[in-house]
Amino acid sequence: MTSKTLISGFGILAMLSVASPAHAYLDPATGSIILQAVIGAIAGATLFFRTTLYRAKSMVLGIFKKSGNEDK
């Protein structure tokens, strides 16, 4: 009887020692914050590239439109 209790006790202790730490101690958004640090720069560059491309496109289109108007 005593040995059984002892074995169970050791088992529980062993399980506790390998269990992952409680989430309650962790800032729940840690992954999100590290991610933002990593991809933020890429996202910013992408947006800059897209905006520039869009501006360039509309500029070129604008020139064509203008020249089209002049032809008339």
Place this chain on the structure above:
Amino acid sequence: MIHHTALEPGSFRDPGGRIFTSGDRILRAVMPSAAPAFELARQSGVLDRLVEEDRLVGFASVSDIEAVPQLRDASHVLEHPAVPFISHPYEWSFSLLKAAALFHLDLQIDLLRDGFTLSDATAYNVQFDGVRPQFIDHLSVRPYVEGEVWAGHRQFCMQFLNPLLMWDALGLAPNHWFRGTLEGVAPEDLARMLPLRKKLDWTVLTHVVAQAAMQNRKVKAGTPKAEKRGVTLPKHAFEGMLHGLRRSIAGMRNKAHTTVWGDYAGRNSYRADDALMKAQFVAEMTRAVRPKMMYDLGCNSGDYSVAALENGAGRVVGFDFDHGALELAYSRAQADNLAFLPLWLDAANPSPSQGWAQAERKGLAGRAQPDAMVALAFIHHIAIGRNVPLDMATDWLVDMAPVGIIEFPHKEDPMVQTLLAQREDIFPNYGNDQFRELLGQRARIVRTIDVLPTRTLYWYDRT
């Protein structure tokens, strides 16, 4: 006259503000901790502009409530018009969730341009007027500090992006999951479900897979360091993330499941004139009752909701369990700008009251007081499809609203026979005579109409 003032049980997460109800009035206490940010937002004119654009629920300062003890410590007390119907994100169809997600991103993008940001990204702060999204939390708007990280990023992923990805990438309705967790779908969980092919998409790879990996690594590593203070996110990078997510979500589709009810109108046992008779009966009832709010149980694509709206109903909240039907109803409400909100509901297992103290998110019962309801081609689904005894099904329906129309498909009806085809008939008490008697015990039967030899519509009134 001040009524009994009660704290709204869903409003406690932000210590800077609380919502109270006082009679019909909706009041918000702005506590001293949130007052400076609120004052800056109000003085800048950004809140007024959002109200003007119909993106933010209106607000007015109130001064006649000094007598109310709960509001005495508040720096400001605001009064808001009541939101017509509070719905929860786990009751939304794909299109409603997508509309709410794009709305939230646009709001965040526009606020950032004005030097403000949102302190969180909870989907519960988006509500619908018809199917048009509106923001309800004025205290989420606060001044933006250059370089700060997006505080609501993880929440946005859990409550908007990940449930939408379940639809888009897996063809799975996230409603059951969302209703279970209330906080949405964690990146760590979604990452385990997605096949490798889907993980290669840039949005999925970064916001789901990488975030999950970093989160898991941090959990394993134990005590976290105070990364929050060290990390900065320049404004253009923040904007880049928002625009990237917006582009990705705008392209998402609900290519999910086959529709059970979607083409119902085409293949059910009615001829077109039977549908017309039903619509006329609904029209007659709504003209007589003029309900400010009506429920349409089993709304399908919204035919009878529309009939009600065209005949004096102020607003209809529809419910259906089929996402295909809900998509049709959404596109109809959106195209015609109807005061019609179609929501997902399993009538045999409606949204419960849940969350903190089982009161944070109200269940279906008691969330609103509809003045009328219609339940057409509906009762046999719960009485035979789900084994709910006819008297209990009748109780549930009649309790829903003081006046309404219930369609009763007789035992001999082809739709009922279809339900019975694969099973033993254990429903000796399911019959038109029994239903008439049960309904008569609970309410006055105003009128009945046989739209088919095997289908009867009952107009009841228990007022």
